[in-house]
Amino acid sequence: MFVGGITRMERVISNDIEPPYLSLVTGPPGSMKTSFSLSMISNHLKRTGEFGLYCTVEETVDSLLKTCNSMGLELPTNLQITDLTELRKENEAMDYLKFTKRMIQHFKQERGSQFSVFILDSLGAIYSLTSVDEEMRKKMFGFFDFLRTQGLYTFIITERQPGEHAELQGNEGFIADGIINLGLDRRNGKIVRTLQIEKMRHVRHSMEKQAIDISSGSVTILGPLFD
Ligand SMILES: Nc1ncnc2c1ncn2[C@@H]1O[C@H](COP(=O)(O)OP(=O)(O)OP(=O)(O)O)[C@@H](O)[C@H]1O
Ligand SMILES: [Mg+2]
Numbered sequence: 100m101f102v103g104g105i106t107r108m109e110r111v112i113s114n115d116i117e118p119p120y121l122s123l124v125t126g127p128p129g130s131m132k133t134s135f136s137l138s139m140i141s142n143h144l145k146r147t148g149e150f151g152l153y154c155t156v157e158e159t160v161d162s163l164l165k166t167c168n169s170m171g172l173e174l175p176t177n178l179q180i181t182d183l184t185e186l187r188k189e190n191e192a193m194d195y196l197k198f199t200k201r202m203i204q205h206f207k208q209e210r211g212s213q214f215s216v217f218i219l220d221s222l223g224a225i226y227s228l229t230s231v232d233e234e235m236r237k238k239m240f241g242f243f244d245f246l247r248t249q250g251l252y253t254f255i256i257t258e259r260q261p262g263e264h265a266e267l268q269g270n271e272g273f274i275a276d277g278i279i280n281l282g283l284d285r286r287n288g289k290i291v292r293t294l295q296i297e298k299m300r301h302v303r304h305s306m307e308k309q310a311i312d313i314s315s316g317s318v319t320i321l322g323p324l325f326d
Pocket of ligand 2: 132133134220
Protein backbone atom coordinates (compact mmCIF):
# COMPACT_ATOMS: atom_id res chain seq x y z
CA MET A 100 0.00 0.00 0.00
CA PHE A 101 2.53 2.64 1.13
CA VAL A 102 5.67 1.49 -0.64
CA GLY A 103 3.87 0.89 -3.94
CA GLY A 104 1.68 3.97 -3.64
CA ILE A 105 4.13 6.70 -2.62
CA THR A 106 7.42 7.25 -4.44
CA ARG A 107 10.49 6.64 -2.19
CA MET A 108 8.35 5.60 0.80
CA GLU A 109 10.79 2.70 1.32
CA ARG A 110 13.14 5.35 2.76
CA VAL A 111 10.64 6.10 5.50
CA ILE A 112 9.32 2.67 6.48
CA SER A 113 11.15 -0.64 6.72
CA ASN A 114 8.19 -2.83 5.74
CA ASP A 115 4.66 -2.32 4.50
CA ILE A 116 1.40 -2.81 6.36
CA GLU A 117 -1.01 -5.74 6.08
CA PRO A 118 -4.79 -5.46 6.38
CA PRO A 119 -6.72 -5.12 8.59
CA TYR A 120 -5.03 -1.82 9.27
CA LEU A 121 -6.67 1.42 10.28
CA SER A 122 -4.76 4.65 9.71
CA LEU A 123 -5.64 8.23 10.49
CA VAL A 124 -4.54 10.75 7.87
CA THR A 125 -4.39 14.03 9.78
CA GLY A 126 -3.54 17.63 8.96
CA PRO A 127 -4.77 21.22 8.67
CA PRO A 128 -6.94 22.46 5.78
CA GLY A 129 -5.17 22.31 2.45
CA SER A 130 -2.47 19.90 3.61
CA MET A 131 -3.62 17.52 0.87
CA LYS A 132 -5.24 14.87 3.03
CA THR A 133 -7.77 14.19 0.30
CA SER A 134 -5.28 14.29 -2.59
CA PHE A 135 -2.75 12.16 -0.70
CA SER A 136 -5.32 9.48 0.11
CA LEU A 137 -6.84 9.43 -3.36
CA SER A 138 -3.47 9.16 -5.04
CA MET A 139 -2.19 6.38 -2.78
CA ILE A 140 -5.28 4.19 -2.99
CA SER A 141 -5.65 4.75 -6.73
CA ASN A 142 -2.14 3.45 -7.23
CA HIS A 143 -2.92 0.46 -5.05
CA LEU A 144 -6.19 -0.37 -6.83
CA LYS A 145 -4.65 0.03 -10.29
CA ARG A 146 -1.83 -2.31 -9.33
CA THR A 147 -3.91 -4.99 -7.62
CA GLY A 148 -7.29 -4.75 -9.37
CA GLU A 149 -8.97 -4.84 -5.95
CA PHE A 150 -12.04 -2.79 -5.06
CA GLY A 151 -12.11 0.36 -2.93
CA LEU A 152 -14.82 2.52 -1.41
CA TYR A 153 -14.33 6.24 -0.82
CA CYS A 154 -16.91 7.87 1.36
CA THR A 155 -17.01 11.66 1.12
CA VAL A 156 -18.94 13.55 3.76
CA GLU A 157 -17.80 17.13 3.25
CA GLU A 158 -16.90 17.54 -0.39
CA THR A 159 -19.08 16.68 -3.39
CA VAL A 160 -17.98 14.13 -5.99
CA ASP A 161 -17.77 16.98 -8.45
CA SER A 162 -15.28 18.80 -6.28
CA LEU A 163 -13.25 15.59 -5.75
CA LEU A 164 -13.07 15.02 -9.48
CA LYS A 165 -11.82 18.57 -9.97
CA THR A 166 -9.07 17.88 -7.42
CA CYS A 167 -8.07 14.76 -9.36
CA ASN A 168 -8.11 16.58 -12.67
CA SER A 169 -5.95 19.33 -11.30
CA MET A 170 -3.40 16.76 -10.07
CA GLY A 171 -3.51 14.75 -13.28
CA LEU A 172 -4.81 11.77 -11.34
CA GLU A 173 -7.09 9.38 -13.17
CA LEU A 174 -9.31 7.47 -10.76
CA PRO A 175 -9.58 3.72 -11.44
CA THR A 176 -13.03 2.29 -12.18
CA ASN A 177 -12.61 -0.13 -9.27
CA LEU A 178 -12.84 2.82 -6.86
CA GLN A 179 -16.41 3.60 -5.88
CA ILE A 180 -17.05 7.08 -4.54
CA THR A 181 -20.08 7.53 -2.31
CA ASP A 182 -21.32 11.01 -1.70
CA LEU A 183 -22.91 11.51 1.72
CA THR A 184 -23.15 15.26 1.18
CA GLU A 185 -26.44 14.72 -0.67
CA LEU A 186 -27.94 12.63 2.14
CA ARG A 187 -26.92 15.32 4.57
CA LYS A 188 -29.32 17.76 2.93
CA GLU A 189 -32.20 15.31 2.89
CA ASN A 190 -32.10 13.79 6.31
CA GLU A 191 -30.79 15.62 9.32
CA ALA A 192 -31.37 12.84 11.82
CA MET A 193 -29.44 10.35 9.70
CA ASP A 194 -27.23 7.79 11.44
CA TYR A 195 -24.15 8.09 9.23
CA LEU A 196 -22.16 5.40 10.95
CA LYS A 197 -24.94 2.86 10.59
CA PHE A 198 -25.43 3.82 6.95
CA THR A 199 -21.72 3.51 6.19
CA LYS A 200 -21.56 0.16 7.98
CA ARG A 201 -24.41 -1.20 5.86
CA MET A 202 -22.74 0.06 2.72
CA ILE A 203 -19.51 -1.73 3.64
CA GLN A 204 -21.43 -4.92 4.41
CA HIS A 205 -23.15 -4.64 1.03
CA PHE A 206 -19.87 -4.36 -0.88
CA LYS A 207 -18.31 -7.14 1.19
CA GLN A 208 -21.18 -9.39 0.21
CA GLU A 209 -20.94 -8.37 -3.41
CA ARG A 210 -17.14 -8.35 -3.82
CA GLY A 211 -15.84 -10.56 -1.03
CA SER A 212 -12.13 -10.24 -0.33
CA GLN A 213 -11.66 -8.16 -3.51
CA PHE A 214 -13.06 -5.26 -1.49
CA SER A 215 -9.96 -4.24 0.37
CA VAL A 216 -9.81 -0.46 0.84
CA PHE A 217 -12.12 1.96 2.64
CA ILE A 218 -11.65 5.71 3.09
CA LEU A 219 -13.74 8.08 5.17
CA ASP A 220 -13.34 11.79 4.32
CA SER A 221 -13.69 13.04 6.98
CA LEU A 222 -14.20 12.11 10.61
CA GLY A 223 -14.65 15.76 11.61
CA ALA A 224 -17.51 16.09 9.14
CA ILE A 225 -19.28 13.12 10.71
CA TYR A 226 -18.83 14.60 14.18
CA SER A 227 -20.10 17.96 13.04
CA LEU A 228 -23.35 16.36 11.87
CA THR A 229 -24.16 14.64 15.15
CA SER A 230 -24.12 15.59 18.78
CA VAL A 231 -20.96 14.19 20.26
CA ASP A 232 -21.68 12.64 23.63
CA GLU A 233 -20.67 9.48 25.46
CA GLU A 234 -23.09 7.51 23.29
CA MET A 235 -21.47 8.82 20.09
CA ARG A 236 -17.98 8.02 21.37
CA LYS A 237 -19.07 4.46 22.03
CA LYS A 238 -20.60 4.23 18.58
CA MET A 239 -17.40 5.48 16.99
CA PHE A 240 -15.38 2.93 18.93
CA GLY A 241 -17.75 0.22 17.70
CA PHE A 242 -17.45 1.51 14.15
CA PHE A 243 -13.65 1.39 14.20
CA ASP A 244 -13.89 -2.10 15.64
CA PHE A 245 -16.27 -3.14 12.88
CA LEU A 246 -13.90 -1.77 10.22
CA ARG A 247 -11.13 -3.92 11.63
CA THR A 248 -13.23 -7.09 11.43
CA GLN A 249 -13.78 -6.44 7.72
CA GLY A 250 -10.12 -7.03 6.92
CA LEU A 251 -9.77 -3.68 5.15
CA TYR A 252 -7.04 -1.14 4.66
CA THR A 253 -8.89 1.78 6.24
CA PHE A 254 -7.94 5.46 6.04
CA ILE A 255 -9.83 7.92 8.19
CA ILE A 256 -9.16 11.53 7.27
CA THR A 257 -9.10 13.79 10.32
CA GLU A 258 -8.67 17.55 10.51
CA ARG A 259 -5.99 18.67 12.91
CA GLN A 260 -4.21 21.94 13.60
CA PRO A 261 -0.42 21.99 14.09
CA GLY A 262 0.55 21.05 17.64
CA GLU A 263 -2.81 19.44 18.36
CA HIS A 264 -3.26 15.81 19.25
CA ALA A 265 -4.52 13.48 16.55
CA GLU A 266 -7.69 12.56 18.37
CA LEU A 267 -10.76 14.72 17.93
CA GLN A 268 -12.90 13.15 20.63
CA GLY A 269 -10.41 11.46 22.87
CA ASN A 270 -9.84 7.94 21.69
CA GLU A 271 -9.33 7.75 17.90
CA GLY A 272 -5.56 7.99 18.14
CA PHE A 273 -5.41 5.04 20.50
CA ILE A 274 -7.73 2.88 18.43
CA ALA A 275 -5.87 3.57 15.18
CA ASP A 276 -2.97 1.38 14.05
CA GLY A 277 -1.28 4.27 12.29
CA ILE A 278 -1.19 8.07 12.28
CA ILE A 279 0.17 9.89 9.24
CA ASN A 280 0.39 13.60 9.75
CA LEU A 281 0.45 15.91 6.75
CA GLY A 282 1.45 19.51 7.19
CA LEU A 283 2.53 22.83 5.79
CA ASP A 284 5.85 24.23 7.02
CA ARG A 285 6.92 27.80 6.45
CA ARG A 286 10.58 28.07 5.39
CA ASN A 287 12.33 31.08 3.88
CA GLY A 288 9.03 32.66 2.92
CA LYS A 289 7.88 29.48 1.23
CA ILE A 290 5.43 26.78 2.27
CA VAL A 291 6.77 23.25 2.18
CA ARG A 292 4.42 20.26 2.22
CA THR A 293 5.36 17.68 4.82
CA LEU A 294 4.56 14.13 5.91
CA GLN A 295 5.44 12.66 9.28
CA ILE A 296 4.61 9.23 10.62
CA GLU A 297 3.65 9.49 14.26
CA LYS A 298 2.53 5.95 14.76
CA MET A 299 2.62 2.80 12.67
CA ARG A 300 2.07 -0.45 14.54
CA HIS A 301 4.23 -3.41 13.39
CA VAL A 302 6.50 -1.17 11.32
CA ARG A 303 9.92 0.34 11.96
CA HIS A 304 9.67 3.86 10.58
CA SER A 305 11.50 7.14 10.44
CA MET A 306 10.31 9.74 12.96
CA GLU A 307 11.56 12.64 10.85
CA LYS A 308 9.38 15.11 9.07
CA GLN A 309 9.66 14.51 5.33
CA ALA A 310 9.24 17.09 2.61
CA ILE A 311 6.80 15.83 0.00
CA ASP A 312 5.65 16.82 -3.43
CA ILE A 313 2.46 15.94 -5.22
CA SER A 314 2.65 16.11 -8.96
CA SER A 315 1.32 14.19 -11.96
CA GLY A 316 -1.06 12.29 -9.73
CA SER A 317 1.44 10.85 -7.30
CA VAL A 318 3.05 11.66 -3.98
CA THR A 319 6.84 11.71 -3.78
CA ILE A 320 9.02 11.79 -0.67
CA LEU A 321 11.73 14.39 -1.27
CA GLY A 322 13.70 13.77 1.94
CA PRO A 323 13.87 14.67 5.64
CA LEU A 324 13.50 18.30 6.70
CA PHE A 325 15.89 19.70 9.29
CA ASP A 326 15.41 22.81 11.44
N1 LIG B 1 -2.29 20.43 -9.47
C1 LIG B 1 -1.87 20.61 -8.24
N2 LIG B 1 -0.59 20.32 -7.91
C2 LIG B 1 -0.15 20.52 -6.67
N3 LIG B 1 -0.93 20.99 -5.68
C3 LIG B 1 -2.19 21.28 -5.95
C4 LIG B 1 -2.73 21.10 -7.23
N4 LIG B 1 -4.03 21.46 -7.20
C5 LIG B 1 -4.29 21.85 -5.93
N5 LIG B 1 -3.20 21.75 -5.18
C6 LIG B 1 -3.08 22.02 -3.75
O1 LIG B 1 -3.93 21.12 -3.06
C7 LIG B 1 -4.56 21.77 -1.99
C8 LIG B 1 -5.87 21.11 -1.64
O2 LIG B 1 -5.63 19.73 -1.37
P1 LIG B 1 -6.70 18.82 -0.63
O3 LIG B 1 -8.08 19.22 -1.00
O4 LIG B 1 -6.29 17.43 -0.89
O5 LIG B 1 -6.41 19.18 0.89
P2 LIG B 1 -7.16 18.71 2.18
O6 LIG B 1 -6.12 18.57 3.24
O7 LIG B 1 -8.01 17.53 1.88
O8 LIG B 1 -8.04 19.98 2.49
P3 LIG B 1 -9.43 20.12 3.29
O9 LIG B 1 -9.06 20.10 4.75
O10 LIG B 1 -9.95 21.43 2.86
O11 LIG B 1 -10.29 18.97 2.91
C9 LIG B 1 -4.76 23.17 -2.51
O12 LIG B 1 -4.81 24.07 -1.43
C10 LIG B 1 -3.52 23.41 -3.37
O13 LIG B 1 -2.48 23.96 -2.58
MG1 LIG C 1 -10.08 17.21 2.01
